[in-house]
Amino acid sequence: MEPVMSVEVDWTIEALGLELAKPSSAPLAQRVYRTLRNWIQEGRLVSGQRLPSSRRLARELGLGRNTVLAAVDQLIAEGFLESRPGAGTFIADVAFEAVASQCRETSPAAGQAEVGEAELSTRGIQLLEFCATLDDRFGAFAPGVPALDRFPHELWQRLLRRHLHTAPTQWLDYQAQGGVPALREALCDYLRLSRSVLCRPEQVLIVQGAQHGFELLARMLGDVGDRVWVEEPGYSGAQACFSAAGFEVEPVPVDAEGMSVESVPAGGASPRLIHVTPSHQYPSGVTMSLERRLALIEAAERHRAWIVEDDYDSEFRYGQRPIAALQGLVDGARVIYVGTFSKVLYPGLRLGYLVLPEPLVAPFRRANARLHREGQYPVQAALAEFIAQGHFSRHVRRMRDCYRQRQSRLREALAPAVARGLTLSEGQAGMHLVAWLDDLKTERTLVAHAAEQDVTLSPLSRYYLRQPGRPGLVLGYAGAREDEIERAGRWLAREWLALEGEP
Ligand SMILES: Cc1ncc(COP(=O)(O)O)c(C=O)c1O
The missing domain is CATH 3.40.640.10 (Type I PLP-dependent aspartate aminotransferase-like (Major domain))
Incomplete structure (x- = not known):
């Protein structure tokens, strides 16, 4: 195709000179290549424009000709430039800027499309409905986290x-x-x-x-x-x-x-x-x-x-x-x-x-x-x-003792609430207890207050597919140190008692 313009872009010589004067440890050929490529991607150099000859670029920039040729050859190989024998080296006739500006306009970052409903598949959106319990998996009460410290x-x-x-x-x-x-x-x-x-x-x-x-x-x-x-x-x-x-x-x-x-x-x-x-x-x-x-x-x-x-x-x-x-x-x-x-x-x-x-x-x-x-x-x-x-059996035995201890620290901390009617699961196994609550409002309030205290509280109702689920809290006790468990447990007991009208 005939070039739209065959104007030689002289400004590139001075601009390249300024660019190469900046401190950098990258090889010169790499820097020339990067700079020209960026200008094409940004639309400063457009299809049909002619680059100054490699001889001229080398001479005026004080570079070896091979350095310039290495950069230009790389850009030709990648399709950004094209060489026309007898005419020179041109910015290739590709619709780079048109595609790039279209992408910019419709990109989610430009706020044109909502990532989520608009971009995801139906399956993807459905999948996200099962991802709510992924949050907040650290510290006291994070469920399913073992004693990484041990x-x-x-x-x-x-x-x-x-x-x-x-x-x-x-x-x-x-x-x-x-x-x-x-x-x-x-x-x-x-x-x-x-x-x-x-x-x-x-x-x-x-x-x-x-x-x-x-x-x-x-x-x-x-x-x-x-x-x-x-x-x-x-x-x-x-x-x-x-x-x-x-x-x-x-x-x-x-x-x-x-x-x-x-x-x-x-x-x-x-x-x-x-x-x-x-x-x-x-x-x-x-x-x-x-x-x-x-x-x-x-x-x-x-x-x-x-x-x-x-x-x-x-x-x-x-x-x-x-x-x-x-x-x-x-x-x-x-x-x-x-x-x-x-x-x-x-x-x-x-x-x-x-x-x-x-x-x-x-x-x-x-x-x-x-x-x-x-x-x-x-x-x-x-x-x-x-x-x-x-080692595996030994580690399991140790963790069993550790979790038994952590669970009993949690029970001790929650004892004042339990004495007033808070019901806990039996805890004969595993790494968490469930505290059953009477209503969803209490569950919601406790979860909201916990977030302010940096405590992870997982609402039990979220583990139900048919809503409303049964209210409660899933209290992971394995992944936090005893003192953290105790602190969080005491806090929860106080909060629960306050909500239940303890004097
Ligand atoms: C019921 C249940 N099954 C399996 C897993 C373990 O999954 P994975 O092996 O993918 O970590 C968990 C972890 O939280 C779990 O709670």
Whole structure:
């Protein structure tokens, strides 16, 4: 195409001179390239204009000709400039400025479009509805945060360093083994002994935390429009994965015995998945009774649904041995066990696992390796050693003592309110207590006052999909030091008493 103008842009020589006079450690060719590119992007240089020749630029700027040529050649290669033999070097005939100004006009930053409703997919908007409980995850009462201050960092770093150092070269490649065999074996031994899970190492698929496991389960076992039963109240992390995969999320009430499948009206669409936390229901804290476990397994069989057993914090039981997993209860039951290291070690580790029935092992491995890729094998190997050498069990024992102590400090701090009728969950397991409240107004007021005090208070009603949810507070006690827990607990007791009309 003929250039619109073939005026030589003389001003570039003086302007480049000023630019290059500024202090910089970047190579000169790089600076010439950057400056010219910026001017084109900003629209100061437009299509059809002719650059002074490289010879002239070099001479008048006091640069080597190769320096100028390197910059110009790079811009030609990227399409910003074009060389016309016998005519010179021109700003390329591309509609850069037109596109750029269109983008500027419609960019969200320019306030032209609302990020959110306008920019996100329907699925994206729906997903955000499950993200409310993500906020404020630090300090006293943040739910689901383990005692990071008690994690054996030095020991862990040492193991990590060693395994990074000795990792075989093949671990740098793509992997599709379902995770490091040593970790799958160590996990299998642990799950068999501690959780009565029936499994062989081949059935274990290492994933990047439970969340990744839920996503994979949703994609592999359900289609858009399928139904998933979730606990009400329940864990929004899992619900988010199911919703994002296009599932219809149907809340099923939880009572003192756990999810009650018999309360689902007959005749509705069958679920494809049923997400449950039977060992320690999240967030109510109840343990699913044997009768309910059997009813659940029977319902899954009848509907040809898969039970997703989310065993996120069962290691922490105080007083009695951990309750055995649902997975090992009935041979052949349609249960997929999901475990995570987020609570026992730390959430940033992003390691968890699925225990899959034999026929699902190969398809899941292949799909996971394709969709998410596997990796971090040296970290997995370090974790396998951490377990095999007994550090894992030791850490669990220590944390159990620590959490028991933190919970009792919280109970002591809340005692004045409890004496006046504040009801707390039993707290025989896990990392949080639930304080049941009488009304949503009290819940709202306490949450608002807590924010002013830098205390994280999670309203229980937010864990319900059908509104209004039951009012209460989810009080994480594991992740904060005893003195912080005590301070926050005393504050909460005072606030609650003030609201309840204590003199
Ligand atoms: C019920 C429940 N399941 C699973 C998890 C762990 O998820 P992840 O392994 O993705 O960190 C949590 C964490 O808060 C949880 O509360």
